Amino acid sequence: MCGASRLTLTQTPTARFFCHCEICQEVYGKPYSDATVVNASTVTISPDSPIIYENYWSGLQRGICSECQQPVVGLLAIAPFIRAAFIPTIVLGERFTAPKASAHIFYHRHLRPVVDDIPKINGFLKSELRAASIALSGVYGKTPNK
Numbered sequence: 001m002c003g004a005s006r007l008t009l010t011q012t013p014t015a016r017f018f019c020h021c022e023i024c025q026e027v028y029g030k031p032y033s034d035a036t037v038v039n040a041s042t043v044t045i046s047p048d049s050p051i052i053y054e055n056y057w058s059g060l061q062r063g064i065c066s067e068c069q070q071p072v073v074g075l076l077a078i079a080p081f082i083r084a085a086f087i088p089t090i091v092l093g094e095r096f097t098a099p100k101a102s103a104h105i106f107y108h109r110h111l112r113p114v115v116d117d118i119p120k121i122n123g124f125l126k127s128e129l130r131a132a133s134i135a136l137s138g139v140y141g142k143t144p145n146k
């Protein structure tokens with residue numbers, strides 16, 4: 001967001017979701033996060049980017065820009081050779097057209113009700129499963145199933 005941290009993507013994101021979990025609320029400073037998913041192998045992070053990674057229990061590494069404190073990229077190993085990169089949709093800017101979000105996950109944690117036609121997933125396990133499914137779709141450049 002401040003320009004200090006830079007990513008290069010070679011895959012157009014096809015998967016996107018909103019997450020209402022408490023960690024996202026804290027990290028993003030918003031009622032929910034808005035992220036797209038691509039294959040981590042298609043993302044190049046400029047070596048001079050001042051990104052600090054924090055590890056979360058789920059195995060997700062959240063990269064925060066130390067200049068502006070905004071999330072830049074999250075990395076998650078789905079399987080030994082498959083890693084997903086979560087890119088905040090706002091970071092994509094105008095260079096990519098963001099795909100339509102396929103779910104609101106961790107909706108039971110919502111701070112503010114959302115009125116739209118996107119499925120609301122309640123419950124921890126259901127949210128985790130949906131997140132994994134969306135992440136896999138994103139990694140393979142597919143549109144997630146409803």
Ligand SMILES: [Zn+2]
Pocket residue numbers: 019020021022023024025033106
């Ligand atoms: Zn979350």
Ligand SMILES: [Zn+2]
Pocket residue numbers: 001002003004005065066067068069070
């Ligand atoms: Zn920054």
